[in-house]
Amino acid sequence: MTKTIQTTWLLYCRPGFEADCAQETLRQARQQKPVIAEQEAVQTDSGYVTLNLNDQTLRYSELVFARQLIQLQLVLETLPERDRLTPILEAIAMLPGKFGALWLEVPDTNDGKTLSAFTRRFQPLLEDALREQARLEDNPREQRLHLFFPDKSTVLIGTSDPHNSAPWHMGMLRQHMPSEAPSRSTLKLAEAIEVFMDKSEQSRLLRQGMTAVDLGAAPGGWTWQLVKRGLRVTAVDNGPMKGTMAKHPLVQHLRQDGFKFAPARAVDWLVCDMVEKPAKVAKLIGDWFIAGYARQAIFNLKLPMKQRINAVDAALSEIKSRLDEEGINYRMLAKQLYHDREEITVFLVRTKR
Numbered sequence: 435m436t437k438t439i440q441t442t443w444l445l446y447c448r449p450g451f452e453a454d455c456a457q458e459t460l461r462q463a464r465q466q467k468p469v470i471a472e473q474e475a476v477q478t479d480s481g482y483v484t485l486n487l488n489d490q491t492l493r494y495s496e497l498v499f500a501r502q503l504i505q506l507q508l509v510l511e512t513l514p515e516r517d518r519l520t521p522i523l524e525a526i527a528m529l530p531g532k533f534g535a536l537w538l539e540v541p542d543t544n545d546g547k548t549l550s551a552f553t554r555r556f557q558p559l560l561e562d563a564l565r566e567q568a569r570l571e572d573n574p575r576e577q578r579l580h581l582f583f584p585d586k587s588t589v590l591i592g593t594s595d596p597h598n599s600a601p602w603h604m605g606m607l608r609q610h611m612p613s614e615a616p617s618r619s620t621l622k623l624a625e626a627i628e629v630f631m632d633k634s635e636q637s638r639l640l641r642q643g644m645t646a647v648d649l650g651a652a653p654g655g656w657t658w659q660l661v662k663r664g665l666r667v668t669a670v671d672n673g674p675m676k677g678t679m680a681k682h683p684l685v686q687h688l689r690q691d692g693f694k695f696a697p698a699r700a701v702d703w704l705v706c707d708m709v710e711k712p713a714k715v716a717k718l719i720g721d722w723f724i725a726g727y728a729r730q731a732i733f734n735l736k737l738p739m740k741q742r743i744n745a746v747d748a749a750l751s752e753i754k755s756r757l758d759e760e761g762i763n764y765r766m767l768a769k770q771l772y773h774d775r776e777e778i779t780v781f782l783v784r785t786k787r
């Protein structure tokens with residue numbers, strides 16, 4: 435019943451993006467050395483991917499489509515319905531070390547959701563047993579133990595490195611919808627701020643009195659996030675701003691084309707959520723940074739139906755090569771966030787060296 439697997443990775447992703455997730459992960463692996471033991475298992479709309487590699491190390495922060503990065507240790511198939519605990523404990527006993535957290539997880543699909551009631555019931559049983567054996571303690575620096583149930587009778591058991599993975603259960607940072615925000619898009623910027631910046635960077639880079647331009651701002655969900663933090667926002671959109679963002683003293687609404695707008699004075703932040711081709715948005719972002727109009731940006735790249743990886747690569751490379759040519763130092767991170775659909779979110783910040 436037990437199969438031992440070595441150097442196999444389990445990655446979670448948004449359902450429908452499994453091929454993209456596998457493709458970019460393999461590419462990252464190949465950049466280090468030739469992949470010999472390549473074997474990928476991609477099931478469309480499953481919300482996860484497994485990849486068998488030789489000894490490549492993967493870097494979670496540089497993967498756009500991976501929500502989580504787990505080193506798969508064991509797979510148990512045909513778990514008995516009456517007693518899943520015994521075989522799972524026996525399997526975990528084969529793994530070395532202690533665990534700083536125990537996460538029972540399911541695919542982010544409708545089928546997966548039906549398993550959540552089971553994992554909620556099962557979690558305390560397993561947790562108590564592992565604590566009794568002194569295998570589990572609350573320690574954010576220790577490896578995490580993941581039990582991923584694609585269905586009720588199968589479990590993929592793996593571990594994640596807290597320094598090379600997402601610190602959120604199922605790799606998803608859900609946000610609560612603020613009742614005063616004018617659109618659900620607000621959740622994307624709220625999540626991006628949490629994902630790309632730690633708390634100290636957030637308080638350093640998003641301070642009261644700072645200035646921002648929001649391109650494609652209407653009805654105002656992203657502007658709302660910035661205003662909430664005390665920033666003064668120029669909201670550019672031909673459409674109407676709504677709710678509290680329609681007449682807020684910190685908001686100036688300009689009905690202009692976001693691709694033609696240039697600020698009279700440099701601002702701290704550019705945010706951009708215009709629905710446009712990634713190449714066009716990438717050019718705009720490059721223009722803004724080269725002109726020195728903004729020091730920080732968060733923007734969306736809407737993905738085409740096909741060749742998504744190529745579109746993302748081309749857009750990000752365009753920005754990188756232009757900034758490199760100009761000798762501008764920067765940090766750029768890109769992720770398909772939990773609240774992103776057919777899009778990814780990019781964080782770009784100018785750095786000193």
Ligand SMILES: C[S@@+](CC[C@H](N)C(=O)[O-])C[C@H]1O[C@@H](n2cnc3c(N)ncnc32)[C@H](O)[C@@H]1O
Nearest residue numbers: 617619650652653654655656671691692707708
């Ligand atoms: C996805 S919505 C933005 C939602 C907004 N971020 C929020 O949180 O409420 C895209 C917006 O981009 C605007 N837009 C598209 N092309 C534009 C352009 N060339 N100039 C200005 N706004 C544009 C649209 O009018 C639309 O309001």
